[in-house]
Amino acid sequence: MRIQLLSDLHLETEIFVPQVAPEADLLVLAGDIDANHAQIDQFKDWPVPVIYVPGNHEHDRKDFDQTLDALRERCGRLGFTMLDCEQTRITHQGRTIRVLGTTLWNDFELFGPEGLERSMRAARYFAEQVQCATRHGKPMGVAELRDEGLRCRDWLRERLTNPAHHAPQDDATLVITHFAPSLRSNDPRYPLNASTASFCNAYDDMIEHSTLWLHGHLHCRHDYRVGAARVVCNARGLASKGEDSDFQARGVWEI
Ligand SMILES: [Fe+2]
Numbered sequence: 001m002r003i004q005l006l007s008d009l010h011l012e013t014e015i016f017v018p019q020v021a022p023e024a025d026l027l028v029l030a031g032d033i034d035a036n037h038a039q040i041d042q043f044k045d046w047p048v049p050v051i052y053v054p055g056n057h058e059h060d061r062k063d064f065d066q067t068l069d070a071l072r073e074r075c076g077r078l079g080f081t082m083l084d085c086e087q088t089r090i091t092h093q094g095r096t097i098r099v100l101g102t103t104l105w106n107d108f109e110l111f112g113p114e115g116l117e118r119s120m121r122a123a124r125y126f127a128e129q130v131q132c133a134t135r136h137g138k139p140m141g142v143a144e145l146r147d148e149g150l151r152c153r154d155w156l157r158e159r160l161t162n163p164a165h166h167a168p169q170d171d172a173t174l175v176i177t178h179f180a181p182s183l184r185s186n187d188p189r190y191p192l193n194a195s196t197a198s199f200c201n202a203y204d205d206m207i208e209h210s211t212l213w214l215h216g217h218l219h220c221r222h223d224y225r226v227g228a229a230r231v232v233c234n235a236r237g238l239a240s241k242g243e244d245s246d247f248q249a250r251g252v253w254e255i
């Protein structure tokens, strides 16, 4: 099965007209599509099924839970499958692909438990000045975002490692996240520091339980292997900052 992968289009400020990859069997939207949501409708009537996993910027300056409800309603109207710590299965040409989708967020343990405090401190500006999401009427700070990260991490680890969730007919496991599962996905433009833990997680041991892991969030491209598993990021980022240099608007990846 061939998958067209798009993420980090940031249509709230960027101008980008999506193009159909003619050979693709599935379109994956891996988050940060439009902070204002409305332009997700650009993918209406797409010729192949669409799977959408929310990014972080879809939550900017909104109630966290209401945002998920609104995105789910929009995806339902458009006929997309939204995955928020959810699993689905796709059958294609006699093969069954198990699909696991979650935004993932961060546990801020990229540098181990001893780096937790520093990494959380480094995330404060983003949480309190950029994202400014709320939950139950209260600001969502770094601790609350970490809670989301733990929820996503625990769900995904259980789905990947507990054989009870594998069906005999599964031929491959596709994982879709917005945030990155490995330090190997770091953006090479930036030095490694406590802020890196707001982008990458140290889940390399989980990657080996997948066949293909697609993610976004880092505004750069990646294609690497962990054991037999392949990790791909095809985030577009901001063309205004020259971040889209080798972005593949009609790129497809096979599972
Ligand atoms: Fe982004």
Ligand SMILES: [Fe+2]
Pocket: 032, 055, 056, 057, 178, 216, 217, 218
């Ligand atoms: Fe992001």
